Amino acid sequence: MCGIVGYMGSQEASQVIMNGLKMLEYRGYDSAGICTMDLGDVEIRRSSGKLVNLERLLNEQPLHGTIGIGHTRWATHGKPSVANAHPHKGGAVVVVHNGIIENYLALKEELTSRGHTFLSETDSEVVSHLIDENLKTATSLEEAVRRALKDLQGAYALCILSQMDDKTLIAAKSGSPMVVGIKGDEYFVASDMPAIISNTREMVIMEDGEMAVFRNGGVKFSTLGGEEIIKTPRYIDWSPLMAEKNGYPNFMLKEIHEQPRSIKNVIAGRLHVDEGDVFFEGLELDDSALRAFERLCLVACGTSWHAALAGKYMIEEYCRIPVDVEIASEFRYRDPMVSKKTLVIPISQSGETADTLAALREAKSRGAHIVSICNVVDSSIARESDGVIYTHAGLEIGVASTKAFTTQLVALYMLAIRLGRANGIIDLGKGQEMIAALGRLPALVEKTLELDPQIEEVACEYLTCWDAIYLGRGISYPIALEGALKLKEISYIHADGYPAGEMKHGPIALIDREMPVFILAPNDKHLVKVRSNMEEVITRGGRVVAFCSEGDLETGKRAEFALQIPWGGEALSTVLFAVALQLLAYNFAILKGKDVDQPRNLAKSVTVE
Ligand code: AGP
Numbered sequence: 001m002c003g004i005v006g007y008m009g010s011q012e013a014s015q016v017i018m019n020g021l022k023m024l025e026y027r028g029y030d031s032a033g034i035c036t037m038d039l040g041d042v043e044i045r046r047s048s049g050k051l052v053n054l055e056r057l058l059n060e061q062p063l064h065g066t067i068g069i070g071h072t073r074w075a076t077h078g079k080p081s082v083a084n085a086h087p088h089k090g091g092a093v094v095v096v097h098n099g100i101i102e103n104y105l106a107l108k109e110e111l112t113s114r115g116h117t118f119l120s121e122t123d124s125e126v127v128s129h130l131i132d133e134n135l136k137t138a139t140s141l142e143e144a145v146r147r148a149l150k151d152l153q154g155a156y157a158l159c160i161l162s163q164m165d166d167k168t169l170i171a172a173k174s175g176s177p178m179v180v181g182i183k184g185d186e187y188f189v190a191s192d193m194p195a196i197i198s199n200t201r202e203m204v205i206m207e208d209g210e211m212a213v214f215r216n217g218g219v220k221f222s223t224l225g226g227e228e229i230i231k232t233p234r235y236i237d238w239s240p241l242m243a244e245k246n247g248y249p250n251f252m253l254k255e256i257h258e259q260p261r262s263i264k265n266v267i268a269g270r271l272h273v274d275e276g277d278v279f280f281e282g283l284e285l286d287d288s289a290l291r292a293f294e295r296l297c298l299v300a301c302g303t304s305w306h307a308a309l310a311g312k313y314m315i316e317e318y319c320r321i322p323v324d325v326e327i328a329s330e331f332r333y334r335d336p337m338v339s340k341k342t343l344v345i346p347i348s349q350s351g352e353t354a355d356t357l358a359a360l361r362e363a364k365s366r367g368a369h370i371v372s373i374c375n376v377v378d379s380s381i382a383r384e385s386d387g388v389i390y391t392h393a394g395l396e397i398g399v400a401s402t403k404a405f406t407t408q409l410v411a412l413y414m415l416a417i418r419l420g421r422a423n424g425i426i427d428l429g430k431g432q433e434m435i436a437a438l439g440r441l442p443a444l445v446e447k448t449l450e451l452d453p454q455i456e457e458v459a460c461e462y463l464t465c466w467d468a469i470y471l472g473r474g475i476s477y478p479i480a481l482e483g484a485l486k487l488k489e490i491s492y493i494h495a496d497g498y499p500a501g502e503m504k505h506g507p508i509a510l511i512d513r514e515m516p517v518f519i520l521a522p523n524d525k526h527l528v529k530v531r532s533n534m535e536e537v538i539t540r541g542g543r544v545v546a547f548c549s550e551g552d553l554e555t556g557k558r559a560e561f562a563l564q565i566p567w568g569g570e571a572l573s574t575v576l577f578a579v580a581l582q583l584l585a586y587n588f589a590i591l592k593g594k595d596v597d598q599p600r601n602l603a604k605s606v607t608v609e
Helices: 013-022 051-060 104-113 125-135 141-150 240-244 251-257 259-267 287-291 302-319 354-365 403-422 428-449 452-461 476-491 500-505 527-539 573-591
Strands: 003-008 031-038 041-048 067-073 088-090 093-101 154-162 165-174 179-183 186-190 202-205 210-215 218-223 295-300 323-327 342-348 369-374 387-390 467-472 494-499 516-521 543-549 561-565
Touching (some): 013 051, 067 093, 067 154, 067 165, 088 125, 093 125, 104 125, 125 154, 141 210, 251 573, 259 403, 302 323, 302 403, 369 403, 403 573, 467 476, 467 500, 467 527, 500 527, 516 573, 561 573
Parallel strands (some): 295 323, 295 342, 369 387, 467 516, 516 543, 543 561
Antiparallel strands (some): 003 186, 031 041, 154 165
């Protein structure tokens, strides 16, 4: 996710925008830029790295003018660099963009054939050229923008300027956040309120499919189709800090609730429904190259390792390819048995985890082909891989991984479709069925998030416990591990995850009234066995909380609590159960007064051994 700011008023635009960008730096900071309009000319300054570099550049080469747009970048397409920094200029048009344009490659090809020259690797630059192309026939910048937006697929929050019209600033929103601040005849546009709140508290929240045209001290709100709409400003009495978290009390809860959007982002532009297949822009291996691998080796740490373990279940089930799952800190010292016939897949949110990077290098030195799954574009692991599948989860600030984890699960599910289609195990119909399940997932995550009040009740009931066990069978076992880790790392309650079938081999000795047993019981092929495991616990006086599938009123009858998790299909239900367990850990931690964003002893990225 990136941060955009626009301004029209009586002040020096560059100063207002720079102040706004500083309040959005938590949204991403790998490059930044500002454009202002002065005496009919647009001037742009851009820099890579943190905002302070842009500030330094502006001190040396100031910008003037009272209309402007600015951007702080979290790279999704194209590495962090000045060339990829926003604002992007296409002909007479300058834009800043937050979101993902899914059909940018096709648009770029078409515009290139019409003589447009592209200077960046980004999806966003396409928007400036597309509007510029429409300016050739439109009667106004506003009309050119409306026409161009009709051709865009994906998510965007845009601020737009044009050399052809030095009195107009346009903002448009679909799928990415945007607010407008109003102070007399001054107007502020931004991704989030923190960029505006020091100037005014009178704000308009833009909705998807809406546009704002600022001109000569006034503003006109309309639909993208041109129908004028009335937007009434609201008085926002949040503190700037609250505004940075978009009203959430902390980043972790904000990121838990961002998961419907982050899952849309990891899917965006990658589903080829007609072919029942998936396309990864960073995976340059054709079907025959994929078929040549004898096995896969997924290597990671922590939560990412749990995603890898779930990925094993998906890929082996849907593709019938052997998958090893390795803890990076073990793999790297074991003289690992990999060769050029092994596809090694490091999984890392940060792309900087030292053990995972070292494991990548070990595998590479033995001739393995490396395709990593990362969230941070151009991170060390991404750069040293032969190919990268980005999860596009956006910046994850909470130390406990939430949206990064669920987007890893979705990326692995999509990889399973790609591999299964490449080796013919998944046919067209099955591929289309699996893709349809993906399309339903964001709404099911929204529905799972609504369980929070019930989940909070569970946390209240067992708040004084010092130990907990999470049980799951099959693909729910990695989710049980992840649930236990979440509880440990933010509430400091000891917890373990086990395969439910393992209870009788030792852990059942732990059962007593003091230790809750959280059992994942989705309505899959393991349900009958899981019910038996539940009985084993209950008959020994254990206290069970059952996470069942929606509509299953049987399984939880003897449990102390029974949560009904929406059904997303056997593989994708892991995402929904994971969200429920994130909320469980979160509620425990908050009730215990813990700092969920920065738990003790932890770091967001473990760049040391
Ligand atoms: C998970 O909540 C932790 N933050 C931690 O286990 C993390 O998953 C692990 O350190 C790996 O980090 P990475 O995904 O950035 O490589």
